[in-house]
Amino acid sequence: MATNFSQSLFLWIIVAFCSYLVRFSSCQPSGYSQAVATFYENPTSPGSGGACGLENDIASAPYNAMITAGNQALFKQGSGCGACYQVLCTQDQNPHCSVTSEAVDGDGDLSLVEIQTSNSTWVLMQRMIGATWSVGIQPDTQKPPFSLRLTSETKQSVTAPNVIPDGWQPRSIYKSNVNFPSNL
Numbered sequence: 360m361a362t363n364f365s366q367s368l369f370l371w372i373i374v375a376f377c378s379y380l381v382r383f384s385s386c387q388p389s390g391y392s393q394a395v396a397t398f399y400e401n402p403t404s405p406g407s408g409g410a411c412g413l414e415n416d417i418a419s420a421p422y423n424a425m426i427t428a429g430n431q432a433l434f435k436q437g438s439g440c441g442a443c444y445q446v447l448c449t450q451d452q453n454p455h456c457s458v459t460s461e462a463v464d465g466d467g468d469l470s471l472v473e474i475q476t477s478n479s480t481w482v483l484m485q486r487m488i489g490a491t492w493s494v495g496i497q498p499d500t501q502k503p504p505f506s507l508r509l510t511s512e513t514k515q516s517v518t519a520p521n522v523i524p525d526g527w528q529p530r531s532i533y534k535s536n537v538n539f540p541s542n543l
Contacts, residue, residue: 457491470512472508472510473508474507481508482494507522509539
């Protein structure tokens with residue numbers, strides 16, 4: 360009888376302890392969740408209306424153009440639309456360079472874009488949306504001028520040497536004066 364009681368007491372203590380841990384952990388603040396979001400400074404930037412259907416409403420109250428486009432963890436199949444989040448940045452800013460090509464002759468479709476800093480090899484850029492390509496830039500080691508190499512769907516390449524100059528400015532237009540041969 361004493362053995363049964365001891366075993367039952369021991370089992371009861373284990374169950375009570377485990378249920379205490381479950382309750383204790385559920386009462387603790389959950390902290391921050393990992394997520395990714397892109398801030399659009401300009402209310403007419405691509406993606407600023409997004410899948411939430413806000414379209415032009417984001418430029419006025421209550422949003423006043425202070426919105427981000429979140430990944431699946433924030434979007435939550437649409438239920439995250441309009442939600443407010445407190446953001447904790449865990450890294451330095453993510454320096455990047457985005458380029459958009461205009462008036463591409465030839466077949467007109469780019470299959471890849473590469474960038475080369477003044478003292479490096481060619482680095483593949485990632486297509487963001489449409490004709491916009493992006494790459495991470497390390498400002499401490501990757502210095503301008505930057506050259507661009509564009510490759511078409513038909514595998515023809517053109518290079519724009521030093522097209523982005525030292526002292527470049529965001530949202531500026533730099534003309535390369537290079538293009539694919541015209542198909543006309």
